[in-house]
Amino acid sequence: MHSRLAVEALPAADLNAQIAGLLRDLAAIQAVKAKSFGYKRAASAVFWLPRQIDQLREDGAWPKIPGLGPASMRVVAEVVATGESPTVERAVAGSGKQIDIDRRRSLRQRFLSRAEVLRVLSDPAIDGIERSAYRADFQMHSEWSDGAVPLSVLARACAARGYTHSAITDHAKGLPIAGGLSMASVAAQHEEIDRLNAEHSDFYVLKGIEANISADGALDLDDEERAAFDLVLAAPHSKLRIAADQTDRLLRVLDTPNVHILAHPRGRIMGTRAGVMADWDRVFARAAERLVAIEIDGDPARQDLDYELAARARVAGCIFALDSDAHAPDQLVYAETAIAHARLAGIPASRIVNCWPLEKLRAWMRGLGSR
Numbered sequence: 001m002h003s004r005l006a007v008e009a010l011p012a013a014d015l016n017a018q019i020a021g022l023l024r025d026l027a028a029i030q031a032v033k034a035k036s037f038g039y040k041r042a043a044s045a046v047f048w049l050p051r052q053i054d055q056l057r058e059d060g061a062w063p064k065i066p067g068l069g070p071a072s073m074r075v076v077a078e079v080v081a082t083g084e085s086p087t088v089e090r091a092v093a094g095s096g097k098q099i100d101i102d103r104r105r106s107l108r109q110r111f112l113s114r115a116e117v118l119r120v121l122s123d124p125a126i127d128g129i130e131r132s133a134y135r136a137d138f139q140m141h142s143e144w145s146d147g148a149v150p151l152s153v154l155a156r157a158c159a160a161r162g163y164t165h166s167a168i169t170d171h172a173k174g175l176p177i178a179g180g181l182s183m184a185s186v187a188a189q190h191e192e193i194d195r196l197n198a199e200h201s202d203f204y205v206l207k208g209i210e211a212n213i214s215a216d217g218a219l220d221l222d223d224e225e226r227a228a229f230d231l232v233l234a235a236p237h238s239k240l241r242i243a244a245d246q247t248d249r250l251l252r253v254l255d256t257p258n259v260h261i262l263a264h265p266r267g268r269i270m271g272t273r274a275g276v277m278a279d280w281d282r283v284f285a286r287a288a289e290r291l292v293a294i295e296i297d298g299d300p301a302r303q304d305l306d307y308e309l310a311a312r313a314r315v316a317g318c319i320f321a322l323d324s325d326a327h328a329p330d331q332l333v334y335a336e337t338a339i340a341h342a343r344l345a346g347i348p349a350s351r352i353v354n355c356w357p358l359e360k361l362r363a364w365m366r367g368l369g370s371r
Contacts, residue, residue: 015054016113019079020047021105022088023072024271028104029095042072047300048114054080104271110306111270112340120340128343129322133355137335138167138208139233139263139297139323144189145170145179148328151189151205152196157329159203165358167208167231168193174212174220175237181209183225190228204358206230210263215239217252219259226258230365233295235263240275247278254286260368261321261353262287264297264304280309284316291368293353294318298338299325307344319351 020043027039045067046053053076056063062073078085092101112120121131141147142154151168158166170189171180181189186209193205208231211219219226219234226232234253239246253259265283266275287294294313297304302325305313310320322338324331335354342352349355353364 013083014113014116015052015079016046016049016115017108017111019053019076020044020113021108021271022075022079022085025088025092025101025104026071026075028101029092029097038069039072042068046072046076046113050115050118052113052115052119107268107271107274110308111300111303112337114300114337117337117340120343121336123343126343128346129339129349129352129355131336131339133349133352134163134322134335134339135357136163136165136167136354136361137324137326137332138206138231138261138321138354139169139210139295140166140326140332141170141178141210142168144168144185145181146327151192153329154326154332155196155200155203155205157332159200161332163203165204165206165361167206169208169210169231169233172209172211172220174214175210178237180212180220183228186228208233210235211259212237213249213253215249217249219253219256223257229258230362231260232258233261233263234259236265236267236276240267241273243277245278246276247282250276250278250283251286254283254290254292258368259292260365261293261295263295263321263323264299264302264325265294266304266309268302268304270301270303275304280312281316284313284318287313288317288319291319291364293321295321295323296338296341297323297325298334298336298341299331300334300337303337303341305341307341310341310345310347314345314347314351319353320347321353323354 023039023043027036030036045065074087075085078087092098120126137158140154142151143149171178173180173182190207193207196205207229209229210233211221213219213234213236215238253262268275294305296310320342322335322342324334326332326334353361
């Protein structure tokens with residue numbers, strides 16, 4: 001029933017996502033960097049509008065939309081009127097970059113604009129997790145690795161959103177490009193977390209880490225090192241553009257003790273890369289067997305897994321983590337994108353670890369360490 005209701009709740013078109021994509025097409029074919037940047041800025045502005053753009057027009061007139069100039073508004077008007085943009089198609093056809101644009105378009109499937117996220121969150125016809133049930137975020141990054149602020153600032157921002165606990169999951173040592181932590185740095189960070197938890201009784205910070213999955217499925221933390229954390233995410237950051245099947249890579253991770261969450265499993269990026277190719281039904285079946293949570297990453301550029309794959313994981317019996325992947329406090333809102341995908345996939349709160357009380361979460365985390 002959940003999948004049927006979710007599919008019926010999808011709109012005929014997410015206009016903001018469609019228009020943002022067309023503006024990105026224009027950005028990709030520009031020879032002048034300033035023009036490319038302008039179209040990218042316009043695309044981002046449309047993608048983040050809180051309402052679908054056709055709802056903003058009053059008495060036939062468009063309001064001033066920050067970030068959009070006359071050229072971008074021409075694309076908006078065409079799509080709203082006809083569902084397509086002849087202006088963009090002519091420009092692409094004359095650019096000599098049609099093949100590249102077609103590739104980029106194929107990599108924009110099932111990404112939700114902010115307006116669509118808000119619609120899905122508020123639609124009573126969709127039977128799934130409610131925002132009010134979400135009590136913790138399990139992927140975020142502080143200035144210890146590649147984040148922008150101290151972990152204390154992230155913790156306060158989480159508490160301000162009404163969360164009761166969350167995990168700081170900076171990158172592990174195998175990803176130096178993202179400021180991956182040595183185990184000595186981890187020990188120092190854990191001391192800081194202990195001080196925070198001693199000072200605050202109303203919010204609890206879990207000691208997490210985002211481990212890197214190597215090409216063969218090994219992690220950059222050994223068994224003893226993983227045991228030092230409350231929560232271990234494992235995520236792919238390499239071999240994300242190859243067409244070869246990588247099912248065995250992911251199965252090895254799922255069989256590894258003290259791995260709690262398979263994070264952004266595909267590693268896809270909107271318009272740029274498809275990410276890992278795998279037999280996802282085998283991956284989901286193994287994850288369900290091992291009780292490893294499958295993550296829906298709410299970063300707007302990732303949205304990984306998307307609602308279609310997430311529905312298959314639900315049918316396979318998986319549990320899930322819905323996370324923001326925030327690198328700054330204002331990005332914690334990205335968790336709402338993950339929640340929207342979960343709602344469209346028909347996933348109930350009972351199968352989402354972010355909705356569990358802390359004691360239930362701790363029991364699950366300990367259990368994965370003992371297998």
